Amino acid sequence: MMDRPFRIIATAFCFAVFGLGGLLILCFVFPCLRLVYADPQTSQRHARSIIHKTFKGFVRLMVVCGVIRYEVRHVEKLMRNGLLIVANHPSLIDVVLLIALIERPNCVVKASLRDNVFTRGPVRSAGFVVNTDGPQLVADCVTSARSGDNLIIFPEGTRSLEHNGALNPLKRGAANIALRGDLPLTPVVITVSEPMLGKGQGWRNAPRKRPHFILSVEDDMPMTRYRFALAADDTAAGEALPAASRMARVLSRDLSAFFAEKIRSQASDARDQEQEMSDRPSGLSV
Numbered sequence: 001m002m003d004r005p006f007r008i009i010a011t012a013f014c015f016a017v018f019g020l021g022g023l024l025i026l027c028f029v030f031p032c033l034r035l036v037y038a039d040p041q042t043s044q045r046h047a048r049s050i051i052h053k054t055f056k057g058f059v060r061l062m063v064v065c066g067v068i069r070y071e072v073r074h075v076e077k078l079m080r081n082g083l084l085i086v087a088n089h090p091s092l093i094d095v096v097l098l099i100a101l102i103e104r105p106n107c108v109v110k111a112s113l114r115d116n117v118f119t120r121g122p123v124r125s126a127g128f129v130v131n132t133d134g135p136q137l138v139a140d141c142v143t144s145a146r147s148g149d150n151l152i153i154f155p156e157g158t159r160s161l162e163h164n165g166a167l168n169p170l171k172r173g174a175a176n177i178a179l180r181g182d183l184p185l186t187p188v189v190i191t192v193s194e195p196m197l198g199k200g201q202g203w204r205n206a207p208r209k210r211p212h213f214i215l216s217v218e219d220d221m222p223m224t225r226y227r228f229a230l231a232a233d234d235t236a237a238g239e240a241l242p243a244a245s246r247m248a249r250v251l252s253r254d255l256s257a258f259f260a261e262k263i264r265s266q267a268s269d270a271r272d273q274e275q276e277m278s279d280r281p282s283g284l285s286v
Contacts, residue, residue, distance in 0.1 A: 095154075
């Protein structure tokens with residue numbers, strides 16, 4: 001019973017460190033980068049490296065403070081450049097965990113994060129792609145991935161409404177980027193043992209147990225069959241939607257089914273592991 005109040009205090013401490021660190025980086029580190037590196041792309045590359053290392057340190061702080069536990073499965077699949085990474089979004093800290101794992105990170109962020117006092121420094125200095133409507137967003141994302149950046153997208157657009165349950169309807173932005181750029185999708189399935197910082201859940205609502213995050217990096221989803229179907233269907237007449245839009249809808253539907261199946265399986269495995277641990281006699285070395 002004493003563990004939960006401690007984790008509330010530890011979570012508050014971690015968030016305070018995160019906010020203070022963001023302000024310090026905004027006020028001192030990023031202005032220095034712009035002074036040292038005249039080339040904007042070089043400055044952005046160093047800014048992303050700083051964010052990657054800072055987030056890695058923040059994740060370690062949360063682990064040391066007992067706020068979370070986490071494991072990454074098949075992390076070697078992220079040790080590449082030019083990835084188009086798609087992930088489900090059960091928690092506010094999903095993006096922190098992913099950026100902490102990925103070299104040369106880039107991500108699609110909401111316009112509100114560009115204007116938020118705590119996040120505008122990293123977003124603007126690192127040149128993260130801002131989620132605006134129109135073909136320019138797709139073009140910017142394709143350019144980023146082809147230049148070697150690892151682009152992170154949450155196709156749900158916001159955090160999931162249900163804990164390890166049904167996904168929000170997937171937006172078709174990730175599918176359009178993959179199809180138009182001929183970029184394979186690298187899915188990352190995220191589950192967490194206890195609801196933490198989900199939709200509408202503040203940091204004061206600490207879960208009853210320390211949450212255990214599992215990030216499973218799945219095999220790439222190539223676009224070959226979708227682009228083949230797109231080419232074969234491109235001349236179809238009498239359809240309400242262009243062929244590209246229809247194929248993006250098909251890909252989004254397949255991606256949603258893929259994530260739903262993987263989340264159920266991964267969450268079930270995690271529950272079985274937790275039950276096995278709780279059934280072991282006390283004092284047994286594990």
